[in-house]
Amino acid sequence: GAVVSQHPSWVICKSGTSVKIECRSLDFQATTMFWYRQFPKQSLMLMATSNEGSKATYEQGVEKDKFLINHASLTLSTLTVTSAHPEDSSFYICSAPDRGARNYGYTFGSGTRLTVV
Amino acid sequence: GQQLNQSPQSMFIQEGEDVSMNCTSSSIFNTWLWYKQDPGEGPVLLIALYKAGELTSNGRLTAQFGITRKDSFLNISASIPSDVGIYFCAGPYGGATNKLIFGTGTLLAVQP
Numbered sequence: 327g328a329v330v331s332q333h334p335s336w337v338i339c340k341s342g343t344s345v346k347i348e349c350r351s352l353d354f355q356a357t358t359m360f361w362y363r364q365f366p367k368q369s370l371m372l373m374a375t376s377n378e379g380s381k382a383t384y385e386q387g388v389e390k391d392k393f394l395i396n397h398a399s400l401t402l403s404t405l406t407v408t409s410a411h412p413e414d415s416s417f418y419i420c421s422a423p424d425r426g427a428r429n430y431g432y433t434f435g436s437g438t439r440l441t442v443v
Numbered sequence: 444g445q446q447l448n449q450s451p452q453s454m455f456i457q458e459g460e461d462v463s464m465n466c467t468s469s470s471i472f473n474t475w476l477w478y479k480q481d482p483g484e485g486p487v488l489l490i491a492l493y494k495a496g497e498l499t500s501n502g503r504l505t506a507q508f509g510i511t512r513k514d515s516f517l518n519i520s521a522s523i524p525s526d527v528g529i530y531f532c533a534g535p536y537g538g539a540t541n542k543l544i545f546g547t548g549t550l551l552a553v554q555p
Binding site: 330332335358360368369370371372375417419421423432434435436437439 | 483484485531541545547
């Protein structure tokens with residue numbers, strides 16, 4: 327089935343530095359990638375939607391300049407957390423719709439645990 | 444805005460017991476999805492429901508799409524320890540963008 331590979335699985339960074347998270351669709355083309363954030367014991371909250379070849383759209387309350395999204399190709403989308411602070415520590419998950427899937431084909435990455443110290 | 448409320452918030456059961464959880468919405472959905480999330484992992488799709496009143500099974504899991512289109516339930520029969528995890532309902536919104544909104548989640552713990 328469709329696979330979205332997300333890296334890194336976890337990262338610890340110093341406050342003020344930037345962190346890049348990558349999501350690759352391995353066996354299908356992802357024209358769209360959804361980026362979610364999940365705080366401990368909470369649900370997944372959609373942050374933004376990236377589209378190949380165009381600007382990402384952000385959900386209300388999500389800072390565009392802080393969470394930079396790039397969808398450079400049909401198989402790669404990246405999320406960069408710029409000038410990270412401890413409150414950005416969270417679990418970040420990407421998801422891509424697999425248009426060829428028989429069922430409702432949203433494939434999720436395995437997530438990135440970001441800890442900012 | 445739209446919200447998907449799940450109940451119960453958490454469940455602690457013995458292996459072999461049946462489990463039922465539900466999801467309600469303040470607005471209508473045309474598709475209901477049920478996901479399971481293991482610790483430190485992304486969600487995995489369990490069951491997708493496309494039609495009001497639809498009852499669908501996947502092994503020991505059964506889910507139903509409420510006829511009002513504002514609710515859905517998930518049943519797990521004869522629970523086993525590997526059923527432990529967080530169960531989320533989800534529904535697409537936003538028209539053509541097909542964004543997903545997730546429910547508040549139900550944490551399931553199964554004691555062997």
